[in-house]
Amino acid sequence: MESSLEFSSSLGSISSLISRCRTFKVLVIGDSGVGKTCLTHRLCAGEFLSKVEATIGVDFRERVLEVEGEKIKLQLWDTAGQERFRKSMVQQYYRNVHAVLFVYDVTCPASFRGLTAWVEECRQNSLGHEIPRFLIGNKSDLRDASKADRQVSQELALSFAKFHSMVFFETSAKNSLHKMAKGRHSTRETAYQRDEVEDIVSAVGAALKRRKRPSTVTSLTYSGSFKILNRRRPEKDPWTCC
Numbered sequence: 001m002e003s004s005l006e007f008s009s010s011l012g013s014i015s016s017l018i019s020r021c022r023t024f025k026v027l028v029i030g031d032s033g034v035g036k037t038c039l040t041h042r043l044c045a046g047e048f049l050s051k052v053e054a055t056i057g058v059d060f061r062e063r064v065l066e067v068e069g070e071k072i073k074l075q076l077w078d079t080a081g082q083e084r085f086r087k088s089m090v091q092q093y094y095r096n097v098h099a100v101l102f103v104y105d106v107t108c109p110a111s112f113r114g115l116t117a118w119v120e121e122c123r124q125n126s127l128g129h130e131i132p133r134f135l136i137g138n139k140s141d142l143r144d145a146s147k148a149d150r151q152v153s154q155e156l157a158l159s160f161a162k163f164h165s166m167v168f169f170e171t172s173a174k175n176s177l178h179k180m181a182k183g184r185h186s187t188r189e190t191a192y193q194r195d196e197v198e199d200i201v202s203a204v205g206a207a208l209k210r211r212k213r214p215s216t217v218t219s220l221t222y223s224g225s226f227k228i229l230n231r232r233r234p235e236k237d238p239w240t241c242c
């Protein structure tokens with residue numbers, strides 16, 4: 001029979017083999033076409049998705065990262081921007097959320113104005129200032145100084161972010177800064193704040209790392225992208241294997 005010493009030592013080696021990490025649910029919301037799918041794909045897979053269709057319901061993507069020696073998993077919920085593809089599932093989206101990314105398109109002022117409704121939807125679903133919120137102006141590669149009056153200025157976005165206690169980023173899911181710097185309008189573009197998609201991952205990770213153990217999260221056994229049907233998922237312990 002195995003002695004208690006041997007038993008505890010084998011338990012120790014098993015637990016060292018299984019690396020446990022905290023999983024955080026990060027909701028990605030914003031008007032249709034602002035680039036939520038491309039952005040979450042870039043955040044998780046590191047590349048721009050060239051062929052993309054409107055999201056129906058929600059797509060899930062995951063990204064594991066290490067923050068100050070701790071492994072954490074971001075579970076990104078890329079939600080449909082089109083009302084007709086989301087209305088029956090809204091309550092699912094807002095359950096047990098740990099952080100929210102509000103996305104707009106810097107070349108589409110209507111998508112920026114639309115943010116007010118997204119903030120209100122969060123409020124109605126009991127998501128307030130207590131959870132980390134990030135404002136992301138996407139498609140910065142399309143900024144054109146000659147059309148500044150038809151684009152969302154960074155000053156406006158910054159004041160919106162400040163008012164709603166959000167951390168502001170302006171980025172491109174398509175082009176990295178390196179590629180943009182080589183572009184035709186590189187001199188004019190440098191007038192804008194441009195963040196790497198990785199900066200967003202780090203900021204979200206750092207904000208969540210500071211939080212205590214997450215309450216509960218809808219854990220997924222699948223890593224990648226898929227659609228869910230309109231049904232409740234079972235709750236599981238948020239501490240899962242990475």
Ligand SMILES: Nc1nc2c(ncn2[C@@H]2O[C@H](COP(=O)(O)OP(=O)(O)OP(=O)(O)O)[C@@H](O)[C@H]2O)c(=O)[nH]1
Pocket residue numbers: 030031032033034035036037038039049050052053054055056079080081082138139140141142171172173174175
């Ligand atoms: N130039 C440029 N195009 C982008 C960028 N991000 C997304 N796009 C394009 O914008 C369009 C919409 O992108 P999606 O990621 O499907 O937008 P979405 O917000 O997920 O849309 P819904 O699923 O309808 O909510 C696509 O044609 C993308 O190729 C970007 O950073 N730069």
